[in-house]
Amino acid sequence: MTIALSPESSTITGVVPEVLRRYRLAISLMFAIAGMTIGTWTARIPTIQHNIKMADAKLSICLLLLAAGGLLGMRAAGRLIDRHGSTTVMVLPSLALGGALLLAGHAPTWTTLAAALLTFGVLHGTLNVAMNAAAVSCQTAYGRPIMTSFHALFSIGGVAGALVSAACAHIGLSVADAFAAVGVVSTAAAGWAIHRLIPAPVSSPDTQESTATAAPAQRRPRTRILLLGVLAFSALISEGAAADWASTYLARLGATPAMAATAYAAFAASMTIGRLVGDRLTAAIAPAALLRGCGLIGGGGLALGLIGGTPATAIAGFACLGAGLSCVVPLLYSTAGGLDPARPGAALSQVAALGYLGYVTGPAIIGGAAMHIGLGNALLILPALATLLVIAAPVVQSSRGRHHRRRTNPRSHHTPVPVDGDDMTTPDHPIRTPEVTTDHSDHQVLELEGALR
Template identity: 45%
Template sequence: MTTTQHPTNARKALSYFFILLGITSGAWAARIPAVKHTLDLSDGQLSYGLLATALGLLTGMRFAGHLTDHLGSARLITPAAIATALSVIPPGYATTLPTLIAALFLFGLTNAFLDVSMNAHGVEVERAYHRPLLSSFHGMFSIGGLIGAGIGATFAHLHLGAATTLTAVGIPLALISLYARRHLLPTPPPPPTPTHHRHHRTRAPWTGWIILMGAVAFAGLVGEGAANDWTAVYLFQNLGAPQALAAAGFAVFSTTMTIGRFAGDHLAQRFGPVRLVRCSGLTAALGLGTALLAGQIPIAFIGFALFGFGLSTIVPQIFSAAGNHDPARAGQAIAQVATVGYAGLLAGPAIIGGAAELIGLPAALGIPALLAAFMAASAAALRPRTTS
């Protein structure tokens, strides 16, 4: 290991890649209204483009895990980061709905490869440090999202188009990635395996444990998606909050989630992943349940704050457990769990919306609260494997 590849430098470099993914996501999200206006898209037409991002992400997950394990996470991160930084640019130049769909599919595809490889490398950095770190890496993604959204808002205020915004974001991030790659940990050599066993070693099965971890991630990300799309609606429509105050509901959720992610590593080291996820799930369930049952705006804000803090540590702990479950197949395990989990992020708002039509929004938002209780009940599955 060279001086530039010291664990401390690797941690800083990997933090940059998490920030990069957050910036590109945040900058694109901030300029969606501009692209919608430029292409004169209806809400339904725009949804096709956004669905293409999701399809690209899920398609990429099918290959990202195997490629991460085959090449090593350090070798895949840089090309995936450069591709992600550059692929955020074409949506800004799209001139028709089909070209926007193609551009966003590519953006989702590159996101998948970066997401899996950098989470797998995060597990390797954790091993080098001998303590949890993945939660703070996810916190860096949250910081990146805020930076990207701020850049997008600034360019919009200056009346600069989406194409200019995304180009100004993507090209510098791609160039910085070339420098950051030098500090990642070296790819360890694969363990010796007899030739007739190699086929089996490189293909990770969908075990019951992987499916359970995916279900827990799904539950957590349903909550994140629901908070993103329905917090402000609930405060405005059901509690009568002014629109500006209602909009602050998601900001409170996001703030406590970011704080929780940076606190998560210390909490995981002190209490262990099982107790942390159990307590986090209960905190999230209690927070959202309180927000829904109290029926008062100040208490609802406190409840959403607890909901964000509770959810913040769960997905990083699941990814860490997946990456350590079988180190030789860390990338595939993370990709499998992420595939199921991210489906929750995508489906969450629709699940809540459909249920709200049938039983009303407050009762529908009880679904993420019940899922948070499920996460708490499933925490024992995160107990590290014992080796004989």
């Protein structure tokens, strides 16, 4: 089945085609799968280390290979997406991710675990970029901000994976059995989602011609991509550091173990809540202003919490940090994916890779600084990094223009662009989607092949 979707202001009328809703649900499942699998693995690291009798140095090598695999997958995903499309690239890693998790759970030695984690990292990194590219396309087709809700599903999936792991440990289920259960669920969910994925929106012939003749530097300005990557790096350093050091910092303030665990819980909960309401904020607030607000809330709140020097103020500070960071990565990824609609993968993979590098190195950076200046002072690096979000906020400004133009001209009409030579403009086949105006085009077409199977 091939259906051409003509751009129309259905966002204003509240009409969204059912097939587009299914597409959004499928991508949401991909985000949940990615979060659930990584959350499942993270929660059982201490048990796996004990079972294999690994020294800390060998565990560090395994974690380093996991991070290296993620970076390799992210960098490779960009070219694959631009050549084959995000839908095609998502298929293999989403189906194989559960199997890689299963291999990690059954690894008898640290070397086999390292190989399994390298594979897991490559698959996870590839899926990460592909699903974000698909999310950008879906957002474009919707004609309104929905990116943050996808990332909320990633956060929820991560929490769900960690809770499942904790529950399995509580009832005495082995790591291998727990990972097998999660692997089966993730593979089944991926299989269901794949049948509801559709090719990403493509531009009209006029847009394709103008994009093809544009210089690469005009289509994907390197300076802007680098700046987006630096901001992602800074934001995800804070996320990684909070995950590893929040509870430790509270313990050093004299908090009980239960209260110390509350610090990261407050961070994760506020981030998830922020992402659940983030699309409404993105629709109501200009992106540069939203990014500045995120930097001020996250950085300022954490700084005040650390200066307060008590467990209660620290918990409040980490909650502010989570709320402030909640919308940052979705904003940055949306901007990167929209720099060149014809080739979204290249820019998005670079920004995602830099962000991921920040996430995996953040704990080490804070830990290294803590050895010299103390943990409390080292954590003040995070508010300092948040000031970059305030200073460089205009880098995301252009991603907002299309939403303003859509609202100021909600009744624009465009001639539908046929796909594959089919004339689908007859009254028998009208499906309307929101008018979308990108940096390069006022026309968008969705080619849906087999989406209703």
